[in-house]
Amino acid sequence: MKQNRSPDLSPEILGQLLLMQAIICSLPDESSIFSFTCRGLTDLPGVEQVRYSRNKEEGLAASVTRFPIRTNDANFGELLITVSEPVAFTPYIEYLKNFCFMVAIILDERIKKNRYEELCTKLDQLVRERTASLTKSEKKFRSIFDASSDAIIIADKNGSVLEVNEAAEIMFGYQHTKMMHVNLASLMPERYRTDHLHGIENATSKGKTNYLNHVLEFHGLTKEGKEFPLELNVATWFVDEKQFFSGIIRDISSRKKAEAELRDSEEKLNIIFNSTNDGILVADAENRKFVAGNKTICEMLGYTLEEITQLGVDEIHPAESLTEVHHQFARQMRKEIEVYHEAPVLKKDRSIFFADISATPTEIGGKKCLIGLFRDVTARKEMEEKVRQSQKMEAIGTLAGGIAHDFNNILSAVIGYSELVLAKADSNGEIYHYVEQVLQAGYRAKALVQQILTFSRKSSTEILPLKIQPIVKEVLKLLRSTLPTTIEIRQEIDEKCAPINADASQIHQIIMNLCTNAFHAMEETGGTLSVILKEVNLSTNESGAFNLQPGYYAKLDIQDTGTGIKEDVINHIFDPYFTTKQQGKGTGLGLAVVYGIIENYGGKIVCSSRFGAGTIFSAFIKTVEATPKSKDEVQTILPSGKEKILFIDDEEALALLGEKTLESLGYSVFSMTKSLQALETFRAAPYQYDLVITDQTMPHLPGSELAKEMLKIRPDIPIIVCTGYSSIMNEKQANSIGIKAFLMKPVSKEVFAKEIRRVLDRTFSHGTK
Amino acid sequence: MTLNNSTISLGFTEQQFPAGVHVCQIISDDDERQESLLKFLLTGLKAGERACCFSEQVNETILKEFLGNYGISFNDVIDSGAFIFSRTRDIYFQDNRFDPDKMLAMLKNYHEESEAQGFSAARVIGEMLPEVQNVPGGNRLLEYESRVSLLLEKHPITAVCQYDARQFNGSTIMDILKVHPWMVVRGSVVNNPFYITPEVFLSTEDAKG
Numbered sequence: 001m002k003q004n005r006s007p008d009l010s011p012e013i014l015g016q017l018l019l020m021q022a023i024i025c026s027l028p029d030e031s032s033i034f035s036f037t038c039r040g041l042t043d044l045p046g047v048e049q050v051r052y053s054r055n056k057e058e059g060l061a062a063s064v065t066r067f068p069i070r071t072n073d074a075n076f077g078e079l080l081i082t083v084s085e086p087v088a089f090t091p092y093i094e095y096l097k098n099f100c101f102m103v104a105i106i107l108d109e110r111i112k113k114n115r116y117e118e119l120c121t122k123l124d125q126l127v128r129e130r131t132a133s134l135t136k137s138e139k140k141f142r143s144i145f146d147a148s149s150d151a152i153i154i155a156d157k158n159g160s161v162l163e164v165n166e167a168a169e170i171m172f173g174y175q176h177t178k179m180m181h182v183n184l185a186s187l188m189p190e191r192y193r194t195d196h197l198h199g200i201e202n203a204t205s206k207g208k209t210n211y212l213n214h215v216l217e218f219h220g221l222t223k224e225g226k227e228f229p230l231e232l233n234v235a236t237w238f239v240d241e242k243q244f245f246s247g248i249i250r251d252i253s254s255r256k257k258a259e260a261e262l263r264d265s266e267e268k269l270n271i272i273f274n275s276t277n278d279g280i281l282v283a284d285a286e287n288r289k290f291v292a293g294n295k296t297i298c299e300m301l302g303y304t305l306e307e308i309t310q311l312g313v314d315e316i317h318p319a320e321s322l323t324e325v326h327h328q329f330a331r332q333m334r335k336e337i338e339v340y341h342e343a344p345v346l347k348k349d350r351s352i353f354f355a356d357i358s359a360t361p362t363e364i365g366g367k368k369c370l371i372g373l374f375r376d377v378t379a380r381k382e383m384e385e386k387v388r389q390s391q392k393m394e395a396i397g398t399l400a401g402g403i404a405h406d407f408n409n410i411l412s413a414v415i416g417y418s419e420l421v422l423a424k425a426d427s428n429g430e431i432y433h434y435v436e437q438v439l440q441a442g443y444r445a446k447a448l449v450q451q452i453l454t455f456s457r458k459s460s461t462e463i464l465p466l467k468i469q470p471i472v473k474e475v476l477k478l479l480r481s482t483l484p485t486t487i488e489i490r491q492e493i494d495e496k497c498a499p500i501n502a503d504a505s506q507i508h509q510i511i512m513n514l515c516t517n518a519f520h521a522m523e524e525t526g527g528t529l530s531v532i533l534k535e536v537n538l539s540t541n542e543s544g545a546f547n548l549q550p551g552y553y554a555k556l557d558i559q560d561t562g563t564g565i566k567e568d569v570i571n572h573i574f575d576p577y578f579t580t581k582q583q584g585k586g587t588g589l590g591l592a593v594v595y596g597i598i599e600n601y602g603g604k605i606v607c608s609s610r611f612g613a614g615t616i617f618s619a620f621i622k623t624v625e626a627t628p629k630s631k632d633e634v635q636t637i638l639p640s641g642k643e644k645i646l647f648i649d650d651e652e653a654l655a656l657l658g659e660k661t662l663e664s665l666g667y668s669v670f671s672m673t674k675s676l677q678a679l680e681t682f683r684a685a686p687y688q689y690d691l692v693i694t695d696q697t698m699p700h701l702p703g704s705e706l707a708k709e710m711l712k713i714r715p716d717i718p719i720i721v722c723t724g725y726s727s728i729m730n731e732k733q734a735n736s737i738g739i740k741a742f743l744m745k746p747v748s749k750e751v752f753a754k755e756i757r758r759v760l761d762r763t764f765s766h767g768t769k
Numbered sequence: 770m771t772l773n774n775s776t777i778s779l780g781f782t783e784q785q786f787p788a789g790v791h792v793c794q795i796i797s798d799d800d801e802r803q804e805s806l807l808k809f810l811l812t813g814l815k816a817g818e819r820a821c822c823f824s825e826q827v828n829e830t831i832l833k834e835f836l837g838n839y840g841i842s843f844n845d846v847i848d849s850g851a852f853i854f855s856r857t858r859d860i861y862f863q864d865n866r867f868d869p870d871k872m873l874a875m876l877k878n879y880h881e882e883s884e885a886q887g888f889s890a891a892r893v894i895g896e897m898l899p900e901v902q903n904v905p906g907g908n909r910l911l912e913y914e915s916r917v918s919l920l921l922e923k924h925p926i927t928a929v930c931q932y933d934a935r936q937f938n939g940s941t942i943m944d945i946l947k948v949h950p951w952m953v954v955r956g957s958v959v960n961n962p963f964y965i966t967p968e969v970f971l972s973t974e975d976a977k978g
Contacts, residue, residue: 015962022954023942026797028935036939040963 009091013044017092017099024106030076037103041081041096046089049082065093067100074108151249156242157204159184159196171230171251173223184247189221203236204243212236220249229256279355279374281308281316284367285333288313288326291364297374300355302348318346332359333370342377353378404449405697405745408724409651411449412746415442416657419749423664446746463601465499465624468507468554472533475511479529483519486526497535498623500554506597513590514558514617521562521615532557535623546604552623553603559616565609573607594619638750639757640666643690647671648678648706649722650698658693658752665753675701679709686714691760696723704737711738718763720755722747777890777927780812781805782958786951788890789925791918792958793949795942797934802896803827805953807835809894809929814841814851818927819888821853821879823860823895850886853879857898867906869913873920880924896931902941911975914948915967929953944975 020040027033034052041050048063054077060066067079079100083089145152151168155161161182169176172187184200185193203212212234220230231250236243273280279297281290289312298305301316317325321344328340340357347353359372418439425432476491483489511531518529536555543550565573574595598605603621645667649655652673659671670689672678675698682689692710696703707719720741721734731742740759743751776785779792781804796802806827813820814836822832832854833843846852860875861867876893883891901907917928932945943963946952948970952961965973 012962019946019952019954019959019962023795023934023946026795026934027939027942028797032934032939032942034939036943039940039943043963 010045013092014095016040016043017095021099021102021106024103030107033103033107034079037079041079044081044089044092044096046083046085046087047081048084051080053077053080065089067096069100069104069107071101071104071108074104074111076104076107148248151247151251153184153187153247153249155184155245155247157200157244159200159245162244168249171222171228171249172220173226184245187220189219189227192218199234200245203245217252220251228253276373277375278358279376281372281374282364283313283329283370283372285361285370286368288329291367291369300347300353300374300376301345307348316346318344318352328357329359329370332357332372333361333368335361342381345374354381402725405724407449408446408745409654411442411446412724413651413653413657415439415446415746415748416654416661418442420657420660420664442746463501463503466502466504466507467497467499468502468556469493469495469497469533471504471507472511472531472556475508475515476531479512479515479519483529484523484526487519487522488526488528490528490530492530492532492534494534497533497554498552498625500601500621501624502601502621510594510597510619511556511558513594514619517590518558518560518562518615521560521564523562525562527561527614528559530557530559532559536620538620546606546620548604548620549622553620554623556619556621557616558619559614561614564611564613564615565607566611570607570609574605638665638753640753641757641760642666642668643760644668644670644688645691645693645756646678646682646689647693648675648698648703649673649695650675651695654695661749661752662693662756664749665756667756675699675703675706679706682710682717683713686710686717689717690763691718691720691756693720693722693756696721704734704739707734707739708737716763718759720759777816777818777892778812779927779929779958780808780810781953782956784958786927786958787925788927789921790927790951790958791914791921791949792927792929792951792953793945793961794929794931794953795934795946796931799826802931802933803831805929806894806896806931807832809892810852811836811839811841813890813892813927814846815839816889818890818892819851819853819879819883819886820846821855821891821893821895823855823857823893824931825857825898826896829854851888857896860895861897861901862904865904867901867904867909867913869906869909869916872913873916876917876920876926876928877924880926883926890925890927892927892929894929894931896933899933899936902937911944911948912971914945915965915970918948918950919967947975 020037024033024036027036038050038052041047044050056066056078057080060080061082063082063084065081065083067081069076069078079096081089081096145165148165149167151171152165153161153168154163161179161184164174164176164179166176168174169179172179174182185196188196214233216232216234218230218232219227221227229252231252233248234245235247236245238244274295276294276296279300280292280294281297282292283290290308293305293308295305298308301308303311313325313329314322325340325343328337328343331337332340338358338360340359342354343357344352345355354377355374356377357372357374359370361368361370363369418435421435422432422439425435472491472493476489480489515529515531521527522529533554533556535552537552538546538548538550540550574591595605598619598621601621603619605617605619607615607617609615645662647655647658647662647669648671649658650673655671655673659669662669670681672681675694678694679701682692692707694703694706698706701709703721703723707721710717710719715738718740719738720743721739722743722745724745734742740762741755743755775788777788778785779790794802794805796805803826806822806824810820810822810832829843836843836846843852847854861872863871879893880891897910901910914930917930920926921928930945930949932942934942937945946961946963947965948967950961950964951958953959
């Protein structure tokens with residue numbers, strides 16, 4: 001397609017170049033572009049051929065002009081144009097150069113675009129892969145999010161809930177959709193909301209809050225309004241400058257419950273630990289220092305708990321015992337023994353008590369320890385000592401009982417015959433005076449025997465309701481006549497004090513003993529003896545202090561202003577044979593007898609004294625409502641009678657004494673010394689006698705057996721048994737076999753007179769003889 | 770004949786043209802092709818013209834949806850004969866060959882029918898397939914295009930020929946440019962400086978394939 005061209009520039013040709021340039025942009029590749037270009041440029045004026053070469057060709061014909069297609073950065077080869085008419089072609093050379101440059105730019109841009117598209121494709125691929133990875137990751141996160149047993153809540157900066165997991169829905173009782181956009185404040189009780197809002201405000205405005213990255217404990221609120229304890233961990237983060245909060249919430253109801261139970265358990269253990277009567281100490285097995293102790297051990301040792309935890313084994317035992325203490329400690333750690341008996345324990349005040357220490361090795365907080373239970377056995381030891389003393393007294397009592405019989409028989413003769421002598425002697429004569437002294441000595445000997453028997457519980461007593469006011473007065477009247485005038489006697493006797501169950505002679509003995517002691521305490525200096533009797537009502541607390549039952553008691557105070565009792569002595573004053581008096585003034589039995597009598601009545605005697613300032617003894621004996629037996633006035637005229645009496649005593653002197661004494665009372669008396677003979681005599685004429693009086697201790701046939709035989713013969717015969725001492729017979733037993741009276745030797749004339757008359761009168765009043 | 774001499778719009782450019790322009794559109798992406806095609810058809814149908822489309826790239830579904838969006842029922846315009854739609858192969862390669870004479874006769878007939886049926890004008894858009902180069906008669910493509918220009922002088926059908934630059938090589942594209950008086954360059958329709966009138970072109974060796 002050759003045309004004649006004007007050598008001038010043709011607008012049409014320039015338009016073709018422009019159009020080609022435009023269309024090249026639409027062509028897909030270099031091949032298409034250069035075939036298009038070569039085809040199009042062939043129509044240029046003066047051009048014979050156009051071809052494209054990727055590489056620079058050498059040795060071209062002179063008619064061929066090179067048009068490089070390149071930019072500064074890229075070379076796309078060259079167009080080789082064979083020009084047949086240079087004149088026509090030359091005006092377009094510059095346009096062609098521009099055209100080629102434009103093609104180069106287009107190709108360069110296309111390469112860049114392709115690269116860009118490749119990059120985009122790669123990027124797309126990466127984005128797809130990343131998206132898939134993120135999707136996978138999110139799926140993983142979601143599954144973790146949903147599988148978490150802790151509630152997870154995500155909220156925006158206004159506290160509006162954006163996402164929750166299943167645990168949160170269950171924990172707060174919401175359905176998923178309903179929990180969305182709920183405000184966090186509604187998930188907590190009202191009382192927390194102000195703090196919560198401040199926390200959110202601080203985190204959003206200042207970027208920090210105390211709540212972030214800390215584990216908080218407070219309460220949550222379910223949709224139904226139920227509170228529960230929770231643990232919260234809050235975090236915040238930003239996405240595209242938007243702030244979000246996440247909270248991981250753990251329901252700690254179970255933990256709190258367990259903690260409460262543990263606290264409760266600890267409290268209970270603590271209560272048990274501190275309420276036990278045994279002291280408890282926990283010692284570190286290694287250094288043997290105390291790591292814990294209970295309240296009781298503090299009281300036992302006199303230390304505070306703080307002080308105890310500064311101490312060790314060495315500080316609570318006497319130095320001389322430490323070798324043994326550590327030896328036993330080691331044995332207990334090895335479980336060789338459980339109890340260390342009667343360990344001496346040193347108190348803060350340096351006094352010592354004895355304890356049985358039961359110990360168990362254990363481990364506390366990884367440390368080997370020994371838990372020791374301290375039981376104070378001092379009282380037990382004292383009790384054992386008392387038991388030993390009691391057994392000793394029992395032996396003394398048995399011995400005393402043994403000699404009392406013979407001694408009383410002797411005294412019976414001494415007292416009886418003295419009384420007979422006095423009855424016949426001139427009361428103004430010298431002999432009368434001497435015998436009177438013999439009689440007084442006999443009475444004192446009798447009283448001594450009685451004291452020994454009373455102390456050893458061998459005497460028989462008559463416990464009956466008794467008003468003690470007359471006895472107190474009688475004793476004081478007697479004392480007034482015998483005590484020196486330097487001793488003032490002050491009495492305060494409550495006439496309304498109710499009677500007590502007691503034996504009159506024992507009450508007499510108590511008052512006499514206590515007053516005699518008071519006198520001895522004031523003998524040298526003089527002073528005041530106060531005797532006060534009143535009825536008191538002891539409350540539970542007051543009675544508890546004396547180890548008594550609460551109720552009404554007769555309280556007898558005997559107080560002196562004498563020397564008082566030393567502190568180291570006062571705890572022993574009731575011990576038998578304990579005396580501070582000089583030889584001859586005390587037997588050491590007085591207070592022991594008093595103590596024994598009152599204890600026997602179920603009462604109590606206590607002593608309060610200050611050395612140099614006097615002493616007061618207070619005796620408490622329970623009062624009764626029964627009408628007291630009249631322990632009335634002393635009869636001055638002895639009762640007498642004419643009845644016939646058979647009198648038996650294996651000791652001839654006593655048999656004769658009885659005969660003479662009873663005859664002096666008007667009775668007809670037939671005395672015998674052999675019990676078997678006496679039985680035969682009675683059997684021969686049982687109704688010849690109105691009364692039989694017999695000694696108990698006799699060979700072959702004791703008094704009680706004689707009485708039984710006689711009663712078989714004549715059941716209504718009244719019989720009185722006398723004894724110096726008998727371990728096999730007492731008044732109750734005597735009564736049970738039909739004996740009407742049981743008298744303790746030596747029997748005074750007065751006692752004989754009264755008892756004989758009483759027995760006979762009772763027999764007569766029953767219409768028998 | 771109701772066809773008048775007033776100008777028409779091609780739809781994808783704001784320019785106005787007399788009926789019977791023969792435009793070549795070298796396309797290099799599918800969106801460009803579809804957008805031009807649909808706008809061209811829509812503009813014609815809305816203007817009361819008869820429209821005809823030969824394409825392998827658009828289908829009935831796309832046409833129905835697009836036209837429907839503008840209140841035009843695809844079925845109605847098909848039924849009324851205002852719109853003719855066919856696959857390129859079915860039209861250009863009947864009997865598996867390219868027959869320019871037959872095609873030109875068909876265009877002539879199309880125009881006469883349109884005229885007879887009272888359409889204000891007639892337009893056609895078709896995309897040539899690269900396989901034309903491999904079917905019998907395919908070497909007569911440039912002759913065909915050149916003769917179309919001649920036909921349109923007597924039967925002013927507004928025709929847009931779409932060629933996919935990705936499927937034809939550059940020299941072919943250059944040859945095709947030479948037989949179209951109008952070109953679409955970057956959305957605008959311009960006079961083609963490479964255009965060789967049918968009288969000249971058909972006398973050259975190129976016209977003989």
